[in-house]
Amino acid sequence: MYFYLRCTNTAFSIKLFMNTENLLIPTVAVCAVRTEADHRSEMSSQLLLGEQVFLLDELPGWLKVRSVHDGYEGWCQAIQLAALTGDTPAIAGYYSGHTGFANVNGQPMQVFMGTPVYEGPVKAGVYDIRFTGLGFGYGNTPSLPVLVEAIAFRYLNTSYCWGGRTPAGIDCSGFAQMVYRQLGVHLLRDAWMQAGQGEEIGFLPEARCGDLAFFDEPDGRITHVGILLNDHEIIHASGKVRVDDIDHQGIISRDQGRRTHRLRLLRRITAD
Incomplete structure (x- = not known):
């Protein structure tokens, strides 16, 4: 069976060749995704409660998975995942509060902004997970830019954490991904991947x-991304989620008073 993941309305998609019986979800609020099946291995990303993944491989105590929403692969602790069973309800949206509580086997579990909210109870292994009371959506906001800014500023001052995707710690591409997922747009996981999505903008004065905005190293590798607030300010995760100045050369840190990132290109992502 084939599964297609639509990442934006630019018709970018990932084809996944897996069967539905291999579909799992984390049963904890935050599940670390590591590059190798070892606790000492780098945490490359995180999965939030209820995010669906395909099983790719397994080792004692570890499962290699591929995320349904962004195609990202890595190793997770087997004890933190369980296979979906029965008829799984649809995802209604993504939690828009800063922190809240789901119900797992009758007990509260704290969850973070951006956690998927299902339309009904979810059964996964021995777990019964309910998302009652977790709000999602932002009502009749007048425009996409206003909504992007409102969501982005809810992460302001969040500590930088390599691989992080929550207000407890987040990295630059995780920040962009989590802001846009609450608009129903599924960006890819890493900055260099996201740089291939959307429509390129020629010049900073055209930005909105x-x-x-994407930034590179001297060797040309794209290693950083941020969200423009206008043509001269950017919000991004560098040390913490922060607002800095930007010009045609790159980011100028307000705290440090110096240039910290070299601008490579600009992309516009639109929501359906």
Whole structure:
């Protein structure tokens, strides 16, 4: 069976060749995704409660998975995942509060902004997970730029954490991904991947709030991304989620008073 993941309305997609019986979800609020099946291995990303993954491989105590929403692969502790069983309800949206509580086997579990909220109870292995009371959506907001800014500023001052995707710790591409997922747009996981999505913008004066700015190293590798607030300010995760100045050369840190990132390109992501 084939599964297609639509990442934006630019018709970018990932084809996944897996069967539904291999579909699992984390049964904890935050599940570390590591590059190898070892606790000492780098945490490359995180999965939130209820995010669906395909099983790719397994080792004692570890499962290698591929995320349904962004195609990202890595190793997770087997004890933190369980296979979906029965008829799984649809995802209604993504939690828009800062922190809240789901119900797992009758007990509260704290969850973070961006956690999927299902339309009904979810059964996974021995777990019964309910998302009652977790709000999602932002009502009749007048424009996409206003909404992007409102969501982005809810992460302001969040500590930088390599591989992080929550207000407890987040990295630059995780920040962009989690802001846009609450708009129903599924960006890929890493900055260099996201740089291939959306529509390229030629010059900074053409930019508007919500556009993504990408930055590279001297060898040309794209290693950083941020969300533009206008044509001269950017919000991004560097040390913490922060607002800095930007010009045609790159980011100028307000705290450090120096240039910290070299601008490579600008992209515009639009929501359906």
